[in-house]
Amino acid sequence: MVAPRILVTGGAGYIGSHTAKLLRLEGIEPVVYDNLTTGNRSAVRWGPFVQGDILDGRRLIEVIEAHQPDAVIHFAASAYVGESVADPAKYYNNNVRGTLSLLDACRQTGVDKVIFSSSCATYGVPAVLPIDEATPQAPINPYGKTKLVAEHMLADYAAAFALNYVSLRYFNACGADPEGDLGEWHDPETHLIPRALMAAAGRIPHLEIFGEDYDTPDGTCVRDYIHVADLASAHVLAYRHLAKGGGNVALNLGTGRGFSIKEVLRTIGEITGHDVPVVFRRRRAGDPPALYADAGLACRTLGFLPRYSDLETIVRTAAPFFGLEVRS
Numbered sequence: 001m002v003a004p005r006i007l008v009t010g011g012a013g014y015i016g017s018h019t020a021k022l023l024r025l026e027g028i029e030p031v032v033y034d035n036l037t038t039g040n041r042s043a044v045r046w047g048p049f050v051q052g053d054i055l056d057g058r059r060l061i062e063v064i065e066a067h068q069p070d071a072v073i074h075f076a077a078s079a080y081v082g083e084s085v086a087d088p089a090k091y092y093n094n095n096v097r098g099t100l101s102l103l104d105a106c107r108q109t110g111v112d113k114v115i116f117s118s119s120c121a122t123y124g125v126p127a128v129l130p131i132d133e134a135t136p137q138a139p140i141n142p143y144g145k146t147k148l149v150a151e152h153m154l155a156d157y158a159a160a161f162a163l164n165y166v167s168l169r170y171f172n173a174c175g176a177d178p179e180g181d182l183g184e185w186h187d188p189e190t191h192l193i194p195r196a197l198m199a200a201a202g203r204i205p206h207l208e209i210f211g212e213d214y215d216t217p218d219g220t221c222v223r224d225y226i227h228v229a230d231l232a233s234a235h236v237l238a239y240r241h242l243a244k245g246g247g248n249v250a251l252n253l254g255t256g257r258g259f260s261i262k263e264v265l266r267t268i269g270e271i272t273g274h275d276v277p278v279v280f281r282r283r284r285a286g287d288p289p290a291l292y293a294d295a296g297l298a299c300r301t302l303g304f305l306p307r308y309s310d311l312e313t314i315v316r317t318a319a320p321f322f323g324l325e326v327r328s
């Protein structure tokens with residue numbers, strides 16, 4: 001039997017590169033399609049690389065015709081909440097227009113399975129926690145709105161054309177490849193855990209904490225931190241679900257536990273032996289106070305069970321990329 005092949009848009013990025021590695025280990029060839037705006041060429045090591053933009057529909061069709069993938073995993077997007085508030089045009093263009101361009105290329109070439117990177121940012125400020133998939137989706141920032149539009153596009157294309165999909169609503173991706181091959185390499189880096197590790201390592205003078213006056217137990221934002229290796233495994237499971245004729249579905253990918261910024265910093269101090277120097281700033285626009293998942297549906301539908309997503313393992317795997325030793 002010929003090995004399955006998957007087109008991985010955004011496969012040079014953080015979550016995409018970890019997923020490409022796992023696909024290869026699982027006997028599936030990842031063909032990475034990425035414009036390298038935030039991704040790294042050096043992170044593409046487990047299959048062919050094509051440099052291209054999802055907005056370029058003609059090129060997408062050429063690449064799909066050349067490689068004949070069985071499915072697409074669609075990571076490529078602009079993905080910063082704060083930036084999306086300042087520059088919504090960038091987000092509507094890349095995330096909405098880009099996804100439309102990709103879905104049209106799939107339709108024209110007969111690719112009928114799509115796994116999409118959605119986000120808990122589509123829920124906005126939920127009335128009830130934890131967030132299950134029936135929670136109303138009312139995003140409060142342009143980034144979350146573009147992800148919600150893309151989810152709607154998938155559902156409408158699936159209803160009208162021969163398309164099957166899984167939308168995966170990730171909570172906060174973090175950590176690094178447990179074997180040390182890949183990490184989170186963004187420039188500039190904006191995410192909490194890498195910024196905190198940079199501050200602990202003395203690479204930046206301090207971590208800025210955006211808001212200490214939220215209605216949360218210690219006043220800082222609460223998030224559900226899910227290890228990137230667990231996210232990668234969910235994509236393999238989602239592909240297998242579609243390959244065996246499983247139905248269209250949107251699933252939360254989280255742990256079910258929320259941690260405040262201060263709790264994250266405490267774990268970093270314990271594991272690395274370095275305190276994180278902090279300064280407090282005002283709230284960042286577009287941030288909900290608390291987000292954590294009810295992750296039961298992904299478990300029931302895909303058999304998804306996080307293995308690496310405790311804060312200690314997250315910090316242990318990520319810290320070495322910032323030159324920090326971890327305590328045994």
Ligand SMILES: NC(=O)c1ccc[n+]([C@@H]2O[C@H](COP(=O)([O-])OP(=O)(O)OC[C@H]3O[C@@H](n4cnc5c(N)ncnc54)[C@H](O)[C@@H]3O)[C@@H](O)[C@H]2O)c1
Binds near residue numbers: 034036
């Ligand atoms: N990091 C998180 O916590 C998180 C949480 C929820 C959802 N997501 C979603 O997961 C996906 C991957 O996120 P990430 O953290 O790995 O981000 P990332 O920035 O590391 O990866 C995105 C990749 O897409 C590529 N890309 C962007 N626009 C493109 C375009 N027009 N054409 C081709 N390639 C393009 C980038 O070069 C990069 O390699 C995104 O869709 C993001 O919205 C991320």
Ligand SMILES: O=c1ccn([C@@H]2O[C@H](COP(=O)(O)OP(=O)(O)O[C@H]3O[C@H](CO)[C@@H](O)[C@H](O)[C@H]3O)[C@@H](O)[C@H]2O)c(=O)[nH]1
Binds near residue numbers: 118170190223
């Ligand atoms: O230097 C920093 C960086 C972040 N934060 C705060 O830490 C929390 C987490 O922020 P960040 O790591 O930037 O993640 P999110 O803004 O939650 O967004 C990430 O997680 C979302 C799901 O929650 C994804 O959809 C996005 O793509 C991804 O960037 C937020 O309260 C931030 O305000 C700080 O206080 N200081």
